[in-house]
Amino acid sequence: MxxxxxxxxxxxxxxxxxxxxxxxxxxxxxxxxxxxxxxxxxxxxxxxxxxxxxxxxxxxxxxxxxxxxPFCDTHLHLDYVFTARKPGAVNESGTLFEGIQRWSETKSDLTVDEVKERARIGIAKEMRHGVQFIRSHADVTDPNLTSLKALLELKEELKDTVTLQIVSFPQEGMYSYEGPHGESGADLVEEGLKMGADCVGGIPHFEQCREFGERSMHTVVELASKYNKLIDVHCDETDDPNSRYLELLSALAYRAGIGSKTTASHTCSLGSADNAYFFHLTKLLKAAHINFACAPTENLYLQGRQDTFPKRRGITRVKELTEAGVNVSLGQDSMQDPWYPVGNGNMMLILDYVLHLAQMMSFEEIDDALKFLTVNGATTLGMRDSYxxxxxxxxxxxxxxxxxxxxxxxxxxxxxxxxxxxxxxxxxxxxxxxxxxxxxx
Ligand SMILES: [Zn+2]
Known part of the structure; x- marks a missing residue:
């Protein structure tokens, strides 16, 4: 003993x-x-x-x-870390969509060993800042599923020192992506779940049209129910106030009885939507027990790129969601990748940003702030019972x-x-x- x-x-x-x-x-x-x-x-x-x-x-x-x-990082892309300076990967405009384009054009040379090597460094950086629980997306819009294989291997190899949850994530869309053998992003997401991914991912605002985005939300909830998995969707990561996949995701997850197993990541559009809409939506979010993952540094950098001035802050309504009793956790999202040139896994810095951006700096809010990195994170990850x-x-x-x-x-x-x-x-x-x-x- x-x-x-x-x-x-x-x-x-x-x-x-x-x-x-x-x-x-x-x-x-x-x-x-x-x-x-x-x-x-x-x-x-x-x-x-x-x-x-x-x-x-x-x-x-x-x-x-x-x-x-221990701190929880509920939104990270370990397969992307340290690729920002790769030839062809440099994101000149600093927008989300150029980031996706650059990644797509430069990802064909990935190998399992190379992804693992970079991801290990990313994990170590997070751990030295007190993180022991990480949810990482793995891009599965790749017929070889290289990222997913690499991260699943790491999850097993490192389980005694860090808990990894892996999202089967279609970076190039469920229905906008078509692989060399005609496979859709949705096919590859399902393959990823069969291989052992923990969560179903999606990216409806990136799909080529609204109909594809909506269809993808139906598919996400169906796959989660079929394979008994969690859900984590990159949802409405845009300043467009009319990007409203969050309401569809929430309603479908609620009706399937898996709202508390569902996370809406980013939801930047809520920062642009009007108050009457948010007021109505909040009722559904609370009833469904949807979790939110906010990546404040990343979205502060990526969003507002089409604005002149005033320039939007790009983050979701952390304060208002919290006050409504909705669970919000935080993520580093990127470390030196085509979407964000810095990022070092320091969750205290991520917390610092969100408290400023969301204007949550009453003494009561500061005294209560560690919840964003701790229990709220564990709630998003579905790990409260052992945390x-x-x-x-x-x-x-x-x-x-x-x-x-x-x-x-x-x-x-x-x-x-x-x-x-x-x-x-x-x-x-x-x-x-x-x-x-x-x-x-
Ligand atoms: Zn992300």
């Missing part, structure tokens, strides 16, 4: 009202065989009183820092270089430690204990 005791730590569970660490006493965490055994105040002395030989247990002092569940700092659950958590959620957000702090089933994946040391120490160096 492996037992570890983590001591002197503030805990932010990510649940509303639990985040004001300055009023939360220091706690200790006992981990046994990879699971949380006990979490509480003065646990060390209580265990000693109960006769446990503390001196024989590995004890790690967390020095009054803040622990929370969180609670006795009996897998001992996964991270330690932030802050003692409260406010300070973590305010400082855009580093992650000092990441623990996976009781095993420390990495630590980062800080030699400075307070800012004022700098003045005495």
């Amino acid at each position: 492996t037992t570890t005791l983590f001591t002197n730590v503030h805990i932010a569970t990510g649940m509303p009202g639990s985040t004001a660490a300055e009023t939360t006493p220091l706690q200790d965490i006992l981990v046994e065989d990879g699971r949380f055994k006990k979490i509480g105040q003065r646990l060390v002395s209580k265990l000693a009183t109960q006769g446990m030989d503390i001196s024989s247990i590995e004890t790690i002092d967390l020095e009054g820092k803040l622990a929370c569940p 969180g700092l609670e006795a009996g659950k897998p001992a996964n958590f991270i330690v932030l270089d802050a003692s409260s959620v406010f300070d973590a957000v305010y400082e855009r702090c580093d992650v000092l430690r990441s623990v996976r089933e009781g095993r420390t994946l990495f630590t980062r040391n800080t030699s400075i204990t307070t800012d004022l120490d700098l003045l005495t160096l």
Whole structure:
């Protein structure tokens, strides 16, 4: 039996009202065989009183820092990472649609090994920023399904250190793409599900016409029901206020009884739609329990490209959806790919952007902000049952270089430690204990 005791730590569970660490006493965490055994105040002395030989247990002092569940990145394209500078892949206009074109023209030389090599670096970058749960899309509009094969292999190889969910994603459309043997994007999405992808993907706003987009939403929900999979659709990633596939996706998923297994990614058009429409739509979103994945940095960069001024912000209505009780999580989306020239997996930066863009900076909103990277992410991924700092659950958590959620957000702090089933994946040391120490160096 492996037992570890983590001591002197503030805990932010990510649940509303639990985040004001300055009023939360220091706690200790006992981990046994990879699971949380006990979490509480003065646990060390209580265990000693109960006769446990503390001196024989590995004890790690967390020095009054803040622990929370590991970060979730609910929208990433690991097959695309680090392709931005590839010959022919440079996106001159900075638009979503040129990004798709550049990728399409340069993806024929992919190999499983090469995709895995790049994706490994992308995963490592995310992990060093505290991410342990990633949903990655894999482009299946490729008759060889190279990206999907690569990411499915990585999912298995890395499962002890990171949880990967893979979306069978038709980047070039379900009904606008036709492969060399006449296969449609929908055929390839289905093939991907049979191979083991976790989620059905779609991209209705990219299809050649509205009818194809609508048909693709029907297909997405039918495939998810047929194969018992989750859904994650790139949905209305455009400033066009009339792009309204979200309502169709939500209605179909609701009627199929799989709304809570469904994620609408991006939904930038909601940032342009009028309030009367949003008011009406919100009722359906709540009833269906649709999840949202917002990629603030990516869409801030890609959207508004046809605007002069005023120029739209490009992101979905994070604040309004949250206030309506709809689950919203966040994604890095891209790391140096044809859609976005930077991106390093730092989810604290992604959070920082969304709080600014969505104007969610009341003290209550800041104190509650880690939920976007933690429980909201786990809800999107459908992993809430096994996620969180609670006795009996897998001992996964991270330690932030802050003692409260406010300070973590305010400082855009580093992650000092990441623990996976009781095993420390990495630590980062800080030699400075307070800012004022700098003045005495
Ligand atoms: Zn995406």
